[in-house]
Amino acid sequence: MFFNRLSPNAVSAKPTFSPTSKSSRRRTQRQLAVLGLAAAMALPAGIGAVAHLRAAEPSGIILAADTQNLSDADKLKAGQKQYTNGQYDEAVATLNSIKRDSLSDDEKKQLDDSMKQADSAAQERKGARAEFEKGQESLNANNAAEALSHFRAAKDNKFADAATRDKADAQIAASQALMQQTGGDAKTLYKRGREEYRKGDWIAARKDLSAAQDAGYKGGFLEESPSAMLAKMDAKEKAQAEKMAKA
DSSP states (O other), X not given: OEEOTTOTTOEESSOOOOTHHHHHHHHHHHHHXXXXXXXXXXXXXXXXXXXXXXXXXXXXXOOHHHHTTSOHHHHHHHHHHHHHHTOHHHHHHHHHTSOGGGXXXXXXXXXXXXXXXXXXXXXXXXXXXXXXXXHHHHHXXXXXXXXXXXXXXXXXXXXXXXXXXXXXXXHHHHHHHHHHHHTOOXXXXXXXXXXXXXXXXXXXXXXXXXHHHXXXXXXXXXXXXXXXXXXXXXXXXXXXXXXXXXX
């Protein structure tokens, strides 16, 4: 037989519930929460790190294993989603695994269009990584101006992955610092970019003029500045794109 501490006049073998029971349960929940936190803190650091990394993973990422048991129509949707997520290599692999004959005519057209987009984006991404590697080689050879040009091209590639862009950013700063230490001439980049611009090689011109601009070159007397030439290229490319869209 037990005495109910909440009611001094009652004696019973069964607990008597009162409004204070809710308060007790809340205290118990808080105590359990504290114990749970203490247990989590006692886990090995590696386990906590893995949990943190998993929590940081984008929720929309589609892995190759996720597409293995899908129908071809669903694989098409998954591949398109991977492209939208920026998973270009994964999108190419998923789309290539689709049996074309199992698709409707509309889905076949979507597959063709999606494959072109994903393959082009994957190649562009490879190009960004290649530019970064070339920049690293130039930097290792103490050719800061050339390195700056390649790193800028890697960073400006809209299909580059975040890791490549971040590394390129850091190496752009390293290249600029080396140019200052060694007296590297940003005008060399400017002259080369200007010549490429005049020849119509705008891809190379944009790379070198951007690098010259990053190195602080603004143009000499009666020289058109790098920013002005870059602005002209942007305007002409925009006009051409609008013209093609109307055609």
